[in-house]
Amino acid sequence: MKDKKVLNFGSLNIDYTYTVSRFVREGETISSKDLKCYSGGKGLNQSLALGRSGAKVWHAGAVGADGKFLVEELEQAGVHTEYIHMMEEPTGHAIIQKTESGENGILLYGGANQKITKAQIDETMEHFGEGDFLILQNEISETIYLMEQGYAKGMRIVFTPAPMNESVREYPVAYTEYLVLNETEAEGFCGKGSLEEAIKKLSEKFPSVKIILTLGKQGAWYIHGKETYFQQIVEVPVVDTTAAGDTFTGYFVGAIIRGMEIWQAMAMAAAAAAIAVSRPGAAPSIPVWDEVKYVINTIK
Ligand code: RIB
Numbered sequence: 001m002k003d004k005k006v007l008n009f010g011s012l013n014i015d016y017t018y019t020v021s022r023f024v025r026e027g028e029t030i031s032s033k034d035l036k037c038y039s040g041g042k043g044l045n046q047s048l049a050l051g052r053s054g055a056k057v058w059h060a061g062a063v064g065a066d067g068k069f070l071v072e073e074l075e076q077a078g079v080h081t082e083y084i085h086m087m088e089e090p091t092g093h094a095i096i097q098k099t100e101s102g103e104n105g106i107l108l109y110g111g112a113n114q115k116i117t118k119a120q121i122d123e124t125m126e127h128f129g130e131g132d133f134l135i136l137q138n139e140i141s142e143t144i145y146l147m148e149q150g151y152a153k154g155m156r157i158v159f160t161p162a163p164m165n166e167s168v169r170e171y172p173v174a175y176t177e178y179l180v181l182n183e184t185e186a187e188g189f190c191g192k193g194s195l196e197e198a199i200k201k202l203s204e205k206f207p208s209v210k211i212i213l214t215l216g217k218q219g220a221w222y223i224h225g226k227e228t229y230f231q232q233i234v235e236v237p238v239v240d241t242t243a244a245g246d247t248f249t250g251y252f253v254g255a256i257i258r259g260m261e262i263w264q265a266m267a268m269a270a271a272a273a274a275i276a277v278s279r280p281g282a283a284p285s286i287p288v289w290d291e292v293k294y295v296i297n298t299i300k
Contacts, residue, residue, distance in 0.1 A: 006056060009135070011092055017280075044061075061084050125149050129153055151172070
């Protein structure tokens with residue numbers, strides 16, 4: 001399986017991260033203590049995590065002239081970038097409020113991410129086939145079409161329904177092999193309820209799908225039919241939680257591609273996410289494989 005290719009058709013964002021003492025409220029103006037600009041986007045973050053985990057990854061998507069540095073960052077991690085289109089539209093960006101305890105709130109501007117067309121998808125998908133992985137999030141246009149095309153080709157689809165919105169309920173989620181989501185995204189599918197209810201409802205709704213429910217500090221669950229597995233977090237001082245979920249997903253898939261068992265992939269993903277939350281920023285916080293192995297060996 002190691003020679004299988006990974007296509008991540010996903011967002012590329014410029015992240016403007018403002019450090020605040022608390023999130024701004026409606027009708028209010030507050031001052032931030034710091035501003036940093038990072039590479040980000042759920043797609044780019046997942047591609048970097050996959051690349052740093054050693055997978056053969058192609059990132060497809062779109063940026064404007066202001067986003068060339070995002071493409072360069074992917075290339076430095078060994079991610080192939082020939083299917084990223086340069087557009088007149090500006091690159092997507094995110095305005096991120098980050099508190100001193102590391103929590104974040106994100107406002108997105110889609111920009112070039114929302115200009116992906118069926119034609120770009122068709123051209124890109126010609127280079128991939130049965131058994132290759134297709135990684136998707138919900139930050140670009142034409143995600144339903146991508147799922148349909150990937151499924152028709154027999155690709156192994158991994159979907160993160162983030163950001164969650166009304167339209168995600170219409171997506172053909174049953175086409176996916178892995179659905180990786182957090183509590184808020186789970187609520188979007190099943191409504192509010194306890195953890196047990198969410199697990200039950202998700203597995204009834206998507207019986208064929210391998211579900212990974214990430215719960216922040218409360219760890220993560222793997223659920224597939226009657227098979228369940230719980231992964232606890234690796235405790236670290238939290239600096240910035242941005243991209244923790246993306247790092248988890250990228251490392252989980254990277255570990256599966258390396259032939260690891262589910263429990264090993266969950267452990268690698270949790271260790272990688274822990275390293276990411278202990279560092280500032282999105283993309284720059286994502287560790288390389290050896291760092292993750294070191295954490296795994298240390299906690300044993
Ligand atoms: O998941 C974190 C990412 O969400 C950030 O990098 C930001 O760009 C948004 O896409």
